[in-house]
Amino acid sequence: MAKVISNDCLGSDMYLLKVCGNYKGKMGQFYMLRAWDNYPLLSRPISIYDMGEGYISFLYKVVGKGTTLLSKLKVDDEINLEGPYGNGFPKIQGKIAIVGGGMGIAPLYLAAKTIKNVDVYLGFRDKAILVEEYKKQVDNVYVSIGNNVTDDLDVSKYDYIFTCGPKEMMKKIVEMAKESNTIVYVSMEKRMACGVGACLVCTCQTKHGNKKTCKDGPVFLGEEVFYNE
Amino acid sequence: MSNKLEVKFSSLKFKNPVIMASGTFGFGKEYQEIYDIEKLGGISCKGLTLHKKEGNKGNRIHETAAGMLNSVGLENPGVEGFIQNELSFFENLDLIKITNVGGSTIEDYIKAIEILSKEKIDMIELNISCPNVKEGGMAFGINDGIARRVIKEARKATKLPLVVKLSPNAEDIIKMAVACEEEGADGISLVNTFKAMAIDIKSRSNIFQNTYAGLSGPAIKPIALRMVHEVCHNVSIPVFGMGGITNYKDALEFIMVGATCIQVGTANFINPRIGLDIIDGIENFMLEENIKSLDEIRGII
Numbered sequence: 244m245a246k247v248i249s250n251d252c253l254g255s256d257m258y259l260l261k262v263c264g265n266y267k268g269k270m271g272q273f274y275m276l277r278a279w280d281n282y283p284l285l286s287r288p289i290s291i292y293d294m295g296e297g298y299i300s301f302l303y304k305v306v307g308k309g310t311t312l313l314s315k316l317k318v319d320d321e322i323n324l325e326g327p328y329g330n331g332f333p334k335i336q337g338k339i340a341i342v343g344g345g346m347g348i349a350p351l352y353l354a355a356k357t358i359k360n361v362d363v364y365l366g367f368r369d370k371a372i373l374v375e376e377y378k379k380q381v382d383n384v385y386v387s388i389g390n391n392v393t394d395d396l397d398v399s400k401y402d403y404i405f406t407c408g409p410k411e412m413m414k415k416i417v418e419m420a421k422e423s424n425t426i427v428y429v430s431m432e433k434r435m436a437c438g439v440g441a442c443l444v445c446t447c448q449t450k451h452g453n454k455k456t457c458k459d460g461p462v463f464l465g466e467e468v469f470y471n472e
Numbered sequence: 473m474s475n476k477l478e479v480k481f482s483s484l485k486f487k488n489p490v491i492m493a494s495g496t497f498g499f500g501k502e503y504q505e506i507y508d509i510e511k512l513g514g515i516s517c518k519g520l521t522l523h524k525k526e527g528n529k530g531n532r533i534h535e536t537a538a539g540m541l542n543s544v545g546l547e548n549p550g551v552e553g554f555i556q557n558e559l560s561f562f563e564n565l566d567l568i569k570i571t572n573v574g575g576s577t578i579e580d581y582i583k584a585i586e587i588l589s590k591e592k593i594d595m596i597e598l599n600i601s602c603p604n605v606k607e608g609g610m611a612f613g614i615n616d617g618i619a620r621r622v623i624k625e626a627r628k629a630t631k632l633p634l635v636v637k638l639s640p641n642a643e644d645i646i647k648m649a650v651a652c653e654e655e656g657a658d659g660i661s662l663v664n665t666f667k668a669m670a671i672d673i674k675s676r677s678n679i680f681q682n683t684y685a686g687l688s689g690p691a692i693k694p695i696a697l698r699m700v701h702e703v704c705h706n707v708s709i710p711v712f713g714m715g716g717i718t719n720y721k722d723a724l725e726f727i728m729v730g731a732t733c734i735q736v737g738t739a740n741f742i743n744p745r746i747g748l749d750i751i752d753g754i755e756n757f758m759l760e761e762n763i764k765s766l767d768e769i770r771g772i773i
Contacts (some may be wrong), residue, residue: 281690282538283535283690284536284690284742284743286740286742325744434532434533436540437502439505440498441498441502442501442542442544442741443532443535444542445533446527447531453547
């Protein structure tokens with residue numbers, strides 16, 4: 244069990260939870276979070292937002308019972324973390340853009356912090372969050388509120404794009420990339436049970452057949468994934 | 473771990489009575505990355521069908537109060553895919569290796585069993601109870617007359633110990649268990665998931681494309697326990713008891729109503745090391761209560 248350092252509401256039901264301890268993990272991976280005994284039954288898969296000496300943090304939105312319970316955690320409360328799970332974003336060289344929409348910004352901060360020399364595009368429906376944090380890590384942070392974040396994006400300027408957010412947004416970026424040689428990596432979100440690749444409930448349909456979002460993903464090559472399932 | 477946890481099940485000796493249930497543990501690899509799975513008594517692998525299956529489309533999981541519904545639909549690599557890609561890891565594990573076999577026709581069951589029986593595995597678990605495939609095994613698992621046919625053929629198809637995994641949706645669970653025994657099964661696994669459903673009230677539609685899904689988890693434990701109790705009092709072959717076991721106390725309840733071993737399923741998703749916790753819990757209980765062998769408490773209720 245680990246102890247909560249802070250659990251701050253950032254508005255619009257979004258919270259940043261910081262937990263004490265030295266954890267393993269890399270950009271795009273996730274942990275299964277559990278801060279209750281029996282109910283809800285399953286732990287909640289939440290991607291790593293940030294990590295460093297003595298802490299790890301998670302950005303999440305309150306959508307159901309599990310995240311409601313997470314939102315009530317206070318300093319020094321106990322929480323159980325299992326992980327890190329998933330493949331994460333690849334370590335690659337080239338000109339990289341990071342594109343996040345809404346809660347999709349959650350797994351991208353650690354990518355910005357790890358890679359440093361990237362351009363970041365953040366899209367929000369009504370209120371921007373954590374922009375200053377991103378600006379501490381990279382020089383070019385483009386923010387759009389209420390518009391499509393893809394409107395500001397010239398895909399052809401980049402060798403690679405890491406993206407996470409609404410399916411329509413990721414699908415559009417993948418389509419835009421077809422006209423250039425840009426390679427897109429998407430981080431998918433699915434309901435999970437085990438988190439380790441054993442139960443097969445988080446199936447992601449791809450051109451290469453069923454993949455496990457938890458184990459083969461959550462990061463996939465954008466062109467491989469079927470977005471309409 | 474002492475060997476007082478050793479359990480004899482038919483002709484096999486399990487190092488302890490804790491087995492990971494089919495469909496919740498893959499072929500073991502994923503959990504081996506988390507802990508030493510050879511401390512477990514056994515693994516029942518992901519249900520295999522003769523041919524590869526893609527499984528169901530749409531939602532595959534829905535959480536409920538004290539349980540979960542799944543509609544995976546027996547996604548698996550097929551018998552040959554298993555032998556090519558999974559067997560080399562699975563067969564070298566130092567524990568009892570059970571292959572769970574599903575099917576939609578008797579011929580498919582039998583072919584799959586014949587092929588698997590040539591490999592280095594310890595036991596066949598005949599799954600006649602999956603609620604998540606349309607023409608699937610469940611039809612065999614409801615009516616004891618139909619079940620007899622597939623069990624009889626399966627018995628002829630393998631020399632390996634054969635257990636039959638029963639559906640809690642059977643018309644008469646006792647009749648079904650008796651049919652297993654009479655047709656030569658070496659044991660019984662019960663229960664599989666309960667046929668159930670869930671609705672999305674906003675879209676006014678079923679959560680699952682197949683309408684029905686399988687309910688598992690703590691919600692089903694009291695009913696599963698009753699069924700294991702009934703069956704253990706009516707057959708003399710050993711039983712793997714399962715259904716919502718999430719801790720050592722649950723496991724002991726199933727043993728006290730007569731289960732020889734227990735299987736753990738959904739609890740693996742709550743705590744990936746639950747198998748070890750249950751083994752330790754049983755061992756501590758035996759120490760505290762001065763129980764020398766599980767035979768002392770098995771079936772005492």
